[in-house]
Amino acid sequence: MAINTPSHGPETDSPLPPDTEGAHTGETGxxxxxxxxxxxxxxxxxxxxxxxxxxxxxxxxxxxIVGPFLTHWNYQEADFTSLSVAPGVDGHLFGxxxxxxxxYAQLVHxxxxxxxxxxxxxxxTTTIAALFGTTAAYFGGxxxxxxxxxxxxxxxxxxxxxxxxxxxxxxxxxxxxxVVLTVFGWMLTSRVIWSLATSxxxxxxxxxxxxxxxxxxxxxxxxxxxxxGSLLIVTFTLGVASTVQAETALSFIGFGVKQPDVSLGTMLxxxxxxxxxxxxxxYLPAVMVVLLTVAMALIGDGLRDxxxxxxxxxxxx
Amino acid sequence: MLRYIARKAVGWxxxxxxxxxxxxxxxxxxxxxASNYTALRPPRTPAQINHSLALYNLNPNTPVLDRWWHWMxxxxxxxxxxxxxxxxxxxxxxxYRILVSGQLVLGSTILAIVFGVALGVYxxxxxxxFSDRAWQGLSVLSFNTPSAVAALAVVxxxxxxxxALGTTLLPVAGAQNPDVSGFWGVFASRFTxxxxxxxxxTFISYAGYHLLxxxxxxxxxxxxxxxxxxxxxxxxxxxxxxxxxxTSIIPVATQVAFAMPALFTGAVITETVxxxxxxxxxxxxxxxxxxxxxxxxxxAFGALMxxxxxxxxxxxxxxxxxxxxxx
Numbered sequence: 268m269a270i271n272t273p274s275h276g277p278e279t280d281s282p283l284p285p286d287t288e289g290a291h292t293g294e295t296g297x298x299x300x301x302x303x304x305x306x307x308x309x310x311x312x313x314x315x316x317x318x319x320x321x322x323x324x325x326x327x328x329x330x331x332i333v334g335p336f337l338t339h340w341n342y343q344e345a346d347f348t349s350l351s352v353a354p355g356v357d358g359h360l361f362g363x364x365x366x367x368x369x370x371y372a373q374l375v376h377x378x379x380x381x382x383x384x385x386x387x388x389x390x391x392t393t394t395i396a397a398l399f400g401t402t403a404a405y406f407g408g409x410x411x412x413x414x415x416x417x418x419x420x421x422x423x424x425x426x427x428x429x430x431x432x433x434x435x436x437x438x439x440x441x442x443x444x445x446v447v448l449t450v451f452g453w454m455l456t457s458r459v460i461w462s463l464a465t466s467x468x469x470x471x472x473x474x475x476x477x478x479x480x481x482x483x484x485x486x487x488x489x490x491x492x493x494x495x496g497s498l499l500i501v502t503f504t505l506g507v508a509s510t511v512q513a514e515t516a517l518s519f520i521g522f523g524v525k526q527p528d529v530s531l532g533t534m535l536x537x538x539x540x541x542x543x544x545x546x547x548x549x550y551l552p553a554v555m556v557v558l559l560t561v562a563m564a565l566i567g568d569g570l571r572d573x574x575x576x577x578x579x580x581x582x583x584x
Numbered sequence: 585m586l587r588y589i590a591r592k593a594v595g596w597x598x599x600x601x602x603x604x605x606x607x608x609x610x611x612x613x614x615x616x617x618a619s620n621y622t623a624l625r626p627p628r629t630p631a632q633i634n635h636s637l638a639l640y641n642l643n644p645n646t647p648v649l650d651r652w653w654h655w656m657x658x659x660x661x662x663x664x665x666x667x668x669x670x671x672x673x674x675x676x677x678x679x680y681r682i683l684v685s686g687q688l689v690l691g692s693t694i695l696a697i698v699f700g701v702a703l704g705v706y707x708x709x710x711x712x713x714f715s716d717r718a719w720q721g722l723s724v725l726s727f728n729t730p731s732a733v734a735a736l737a738v739v740x741x742x743x744x745x746x747x748a749l750g751t752t753l754l755p756v757a758g759a760q761n762p763d764v765s766g767f768w769g770v771f772a773s774r775f776t777x778x779x780x781x782x783x784x785x786t787f788i789s790y791a792g793y794h795l796l797x798x799x800x801x802x803x804x805x806x807x808x809x810x811x812x813x814x815x816x817x818x819x820x821x822x823x824x825x826x827x828x829x830x831t832s833i834i835p836v837a838t839q840v841a842f843a844m845p846a847l848f849t850g851a852v853i854t855e856t857v858x859x860x861x862x863x864x865x866x867x868x869x870x871x872x873x874x875x876x877x878x879x880x881x882x883x884a885f886g887a888l889m890x891x892x893x894x895x896x897x898x899x900x901x902x903x904x905x906x907x908x909x910x911x
Contacts, residue, residue: 561725564728
C-alpha cells in the first residue's frame with residue numbers, strides 16, 4: 268500500500284532553483300548512501316497499517332507480561348463467593364466464569380500462553396524449514412530427491428488428526444503441543460525455500476565456496492541462509508498468526524491446551540455455552556485473539572513490502 | 585488428457601493407501617478403546633473387556649499386524665471400514681455424515697468463491713480508492729479471524745436477533761427440526777438451519793479469494809493485451825472482464841481446489857458450534873471416544889478430498905490455460 272506522504276518522498280526537493288546544481292548533486296550523493304536497515308525501516312514506517320500492527324503487538328506482549336502484577340487474583344484459584352459475575356462486580360475487573368475463576372487473570376495468562384506457543388512454533392518451523400530447504404538445494408541430485416520425497420510424504424499425512432491424537436494422549440501439555448505443531452508445520456515453507464535456494468546454488472559466490480573446499484554446513488549457514496533472510500522474517504511473522512489460529516482451533520475442540528492450563532482457545536470453548544447469560548466470557552478472548560492475529564498479519568505484510576527489492580507498494584525510498 | 589489424469593490418480597491412490605495405513609498404526613498406538621468399557625457398571629474384568637473388543641477386531645492382546653490384516657482384508661474385499669468400540673458400523677456413520685457435511689461445505693465454498701472473486705474484481709478496478717481500502721480492511725480482519733470466533737459471533741448475533749423479534753427466526757443448533765414432515769417442510773427446515781453455519785464458513789473463507797484475485801488482477805490490468813483491447817474500442821469494464829479477468833482467474837481456480845481439505849478442517853469447528861452431525865463432528869467424536877476405525881476412516885476421507893482437489897486443480901489449469909498442453 269503506497270501511503271506516500273509528501274514530506275517523505277524524494278520529489279519534495281525537486282523544485283530546486285537551477286543555480287544550486289552543485290548542492291543538488293551533493294544532496295543526491297548523500298541520499299544514495301542509505302544503509303539497507305535504514306531503507307527497510309523507512310519503507311516499513313511509511314506503511315501505516317504495518318506500524319499500527321507493530322504497536323498493537325507490542326502492547327499485547329506488554330499486557331501479557333505486566334498484566335499478572337495488576338491483579339491479586341490467580342488464574343487457577345476460584346472465588347466461590349462470586350460465580351459468573353459480570354465485569355466490575357465484586358472486584359473482578361472482567362468478571363468471573365462459572366467456576367469462579369477471575370476472567371482478567373485467565374485472559375492475561377491465556378494470552379501469554381498463546382503468544383509463547385505461537386512464537387516458539389513459528390521460530391522452530393522457520394529454522395527447520397530454512398535448514399532443510401537449503402540443504403536439499405545445496406546437495407541436489409539423489410539427496411535432494413529423497414528429501415523432497417520426505418516432504419511430500421509428510422504433506423499428505425492427515426496432520427490435523429495426528430496432532431489431535433498425540434495432543435489428547437499427553438493430556439494437553441503445551442510443550443507437547445509445540446512439538447507436534449512444529450513437526451507437522453514446516454513442510455510447505457521448506458518447499459518454498461527449496462525452490463528459491465535452487466537458483467541461489469548456481470550463484471558465483473556459492474560456486475566459489477564449493478570449489479574452495481568450504482564445508483557444506485558452513486556454505487549453507489554463511490551463504491545460502493542469509494540470502495533468503497527476508498523471506499524467513501516474513502514467514503516467521505505470518506507463521507505466528509497461523510499458529511495462533513491452529514492452537515485456538517485445537518484447544519477449542521479440546522485437543523490442545525487443557526485444564527488447568529488456560530489459552531485463548533480454551534477460554535473460547537468455556538464461553539461458547541454461556542453466550543447469552545455470560546457473553547463477556549466469549550467476547551474478551553475473542554477480541555484478544557483477533558487483535559493478535561491481525562497485528563501479526565499486518566506486520567508480516569508490511570515487512571514483505573519493505574524487504575522486497577522489486578516491490579513498488581512501499582513507494583520510492 | 586485422460587491418460588494424464590489416470591496417471592495422476594494412480595499416484596494419489598498409492599499415497600492415500602500409505603497415509604491411511606500409517607494412521608491406522610498411529611491410532612492403535614495412541615487410542616485406547618478399552619476405556620469405553622472401564623466406566624460401565626457393573627465393572628467388567630479385563631478379560632471380559634478384551635472379549636467384547638475382540639468382536640470388533642480391537643483386542644489389544646492380538647498382535648497389531650494380525651488386526652491390521654483383518655481390517656485391511658475387510659476393506660479390500662467388502663469395503664467394510666470396521667466398527668466402533670461399542671459396535672456401531674463406521675460405514676453407516678460416514679455415509680450419512682458425508683451428505684450433511686457436503687451440503688454445508690459445498691454451499692459455503694460456492695458462495696465464498698462468487699463473493700470473493702466479484703469483490704476482487706470490484707476492488708482491483710478501484711485501486712487505492714476508499715471502497716478498496718475499506719473492503720481490504722474487512723478482508724484482512726476476516727482472513728485472520730479464527731473459525732471458532734466467527735462461528736460464535738454469528739451465534740451471538742442470531743440470538744440477539746431472535747430475542748429482538750421475539751421468535752426463533754434463525755435456529756442456531758442442528759441441521760433440521762426433528763418434528764417436520766413432507767418434502768417442502770424438511771426442505772424449508774434444512775434451509776433455515778443452514779443459513780447461520782454457511783454465513784460463518786463463508787465469512788472466514790471469502791477473504792482468501794478476494795485478496796488473491798485483487799492482486800492477480802492488478803498484475804494483469806496494466807498489461808499490453810488489456811491496453812490493446814481498450815485501444816480496439818472496448819470499454820474499460822469489457823476489457824477487464826474479457827481479457828484481464830480471464831487470465832488472472834487461473835491461479836484462483838487452483839487455490840479453490842487446494843482449499844477443499846482446509847475447509848474440511850474449518851468445518852470441524854463450525855459443525856461443533858452449530859451441532860451439525862457431519863464429518864467434522866465425527867472427527868472430534870472418534871478421537872474423544874477412542875474409536876480407532878472411525879478415526880482412520882476420517883483420515884482416509886481427508887486424504888481423498890486432498891487428492892480430488894489436486895486432480896481437479898490440474899484439470900482446471902489445463903482447461904483454462906491455453907499455454908499448457910498435456911500430451
